[in-house]
Amino acid sequence: xxxxxxxxxxxxxxxxxxxxxxxxxxxxxxxxxxxxxxxxxxxxxxxxxxxxxxxxxxxxxxxxxxxxxxxxxxxxxxxxxxxxxxxxxxxxxxxxxxxxxxxxxxxxxxxxxxxxxxxxxxxxxxxxxxxxxxxxxxxxxxxxxxxxxxxxxxxxxxxxxxxxxxxxxxxxxxxxxxxxxxxxxxxxxxxxxxxxxxxxxxxxxxxxxxxxxxxxxxxxxxxxxxxxxxxxxxxxxxxxxxxxxxxxxxxxxxxxxxxxxxxxxxxxxxxxxxxxxxxxxxxxxxxxxxxxxxxxxxxxxxxxxxxxxxxxxxxxxxxxxxxxxxxxxxxxxxxxxxxxxxxxxxxxxxxxxxxxxxxxxxxxxxxxxxxxxxxxxxxxxxxxxxxxxxxxxxxxxxxxxxxxxxxxxxxxxxxxxxxxxxxxxxxxxxxxx
Numbered sequence: 001x002x003x004x005x006x007x008x009x010x011x012x013x014x015x016x017x018x019x020x021x022x023x024x025x026x027x028x029x030x031x032x033x034x035x036x037x038x039x040x041x042x043x044x045x046x047x048x049x050x051x052x053x054x055x056x057x058x059x060x061x062x063x064x065x066x067x068x069x070x071x072x073x074x075x076x077x078x079x080x081x082x083x084x085x086x087x088x089x090x091x092x093x094x095x096x097x098x099x100x101x102x103x104x105x106x107x108x109x110x111x112x113x114x115x116x117x118x119x120x121x122x123x124x125x126x127x128x129x130x131x132x133x134x135x136x137x138x139x140x141x142x143x144x145x146x147x148x149x150x151x152x153x154x155x156x157x158x159x160x161x162x163x164x165x166x167x168x169x170x171x172x173x174x175x176x177x178x179x180x181x182x183x184x185x186x187x188x189x190x191x192x193x194x195x196x197x198x199x200x201x202x203x204x205x206x207x208x209x210x211x212x213x214x215x216x217x218x219x220x221x222x223x224x225x226x227x228x229x230x231x232x233x234x235x236x237x238x239x240x241x242x243x244x245x246x247x248x249x250x251x252x253x254x255x256x257x258x259x260x261x262x263x264x265x266x267x268x269x270x271x272x273x274x275x276x277x278x279x280x281x282x283x284x285x286x287x288x289x290x291x292x293x294x295x296x297x298x299x300x301x302x303x304x305x306x307x308x309x310x311x312x313x314x315x316x317x318x319x320x321x322x323x324x325x326x327x328x329x330x331x332x333x334x335x336x337x338x339x340x341x342x343x344x345x346x347x348x349x350x351x352x353x354x355x356x357x358x359x360x361x362x363x364x365x366x367x368x369x370x371x372x373x374x375x376x377x378x379x380x381x382x383x384x385x386x387x388x389x390x391x392x393x394x395x396x397x398x399x400x401x402x403x404x405x406x407x408x409x410x411x412x413x414x415x416x417x418x419x420x421x422x423x424x425x426x427x428x429x430x431x432x433x
């Protein structure tokens with residue numbers, strides 16, 4: 001297979017970022033999706049028992065893939081008996097035409113395979129139609145399909161784009177091998193065997209969310225962050241980002257400690273964990289993708305059943321030009337996030353910013369800002385609880401650096417052991433009920 005190159009459509013992203021606050025995400029577009037909106041985020045008594053199980057935030061716009069079938073591999077943090085999929089044209093500049101879409105379970109124990117598990121292929125429809133058009137700046141959610149999804153299983157979400165719909169909304173750094181059928185192969189979305197998928201990509205295209213229906217609506221946890229949350233430095237196609245490890249911990253809880261009175265064995269009653277990390281993302285300014293403040297409604301509030309938010313944002317504001325030198329500015333942004341989350345009944349956990357001494361962007365001045373921000377997070381009363389990631393990973397003999405055992409090699413990002421240390425330090429009781 002060949003790796004398909006990526007090309008950001010920066011001007012398209014810049015033009016649309018300012019309109020994000022006006023975009024109604026998480027509901028079907030008029031004439032293009034189901035008439036019933038997803039369960040309201042933060043709701044504890046939603047009549048339908050849906051929970052978010054996977055998320056990828058739109059991070060940019062890539063070159064279009066006309067005539068392609070795009071097989072995205074996504075990892076379900078929580079299991080269920082029915083599924084619905086969110087498709088995004090949030091950063092596009094033309095309507096996104098889908099000729100077909102399918103959902104299946106990936107063949108077991110083969111995270112880099114385009115093959116579906118026989119008997120699990122399902123056709124996705126949108127408002128009862130196989131073919132749909134997603135308006136510019138919008139998301140649509142598929143009609144539900146019955147499919148038993150085990151917790152921690154991989155799903156194949158395949159979309160066929162028959163023509164050129166312009167720049168493609170995507171999540172650039174998937175840390176997952178995904179598959180493409182190109183060169184006039186036609187609509188291969190329903191193929192169980194993946195022999196037509198001869199090209200690969202390290203990005204997720206168009207798919208930004210998956211929900212599952214559960215015996216109990218345990219709800220979900222959203223991790224809002226940058227590359228440290230997105231997983232940079234961890235092993236690709238292995239689901240070893242810290243939110244993945246957090247999901248493992250929640251699934252391992254005994255049933256009486258999982259959410260929902262009818263929680264069952266095997267983690268099926270555990271909360272979903274949604275990864276809203278974007279490599280290069282910033283809290284205050286546009287970096288790679290819209291700022292955390294600009295994308296908050298789309299990537300947190302519109303998600304299904306959100307009960308808790310973990311915020312790990314700010315290191316790129318400090319270390320990247322134009323760098324932010326006033327801790328109070330970051331503090332004000334944290335307060336705004338908490339205010340908006342609390343208005344929807346969502347509990348917020350703030351994570352301290354981890355060390356980056358030895359990285360090329362590190363300076364003494366920036367280190368002082370990082371420590372001041374961490375002091376504000378720890379003692380400023382901004383959050384409902386604090387996850388002190390800095391204290392967990394820093395080197396006691398040189399507190400501006402992380403421990404060598406956790407370093408991926410660039411002194412900023414974590415290896416698998418570092419990701420595990422972050423997740424294992426989260427007090428699960430701080431996530432609330």
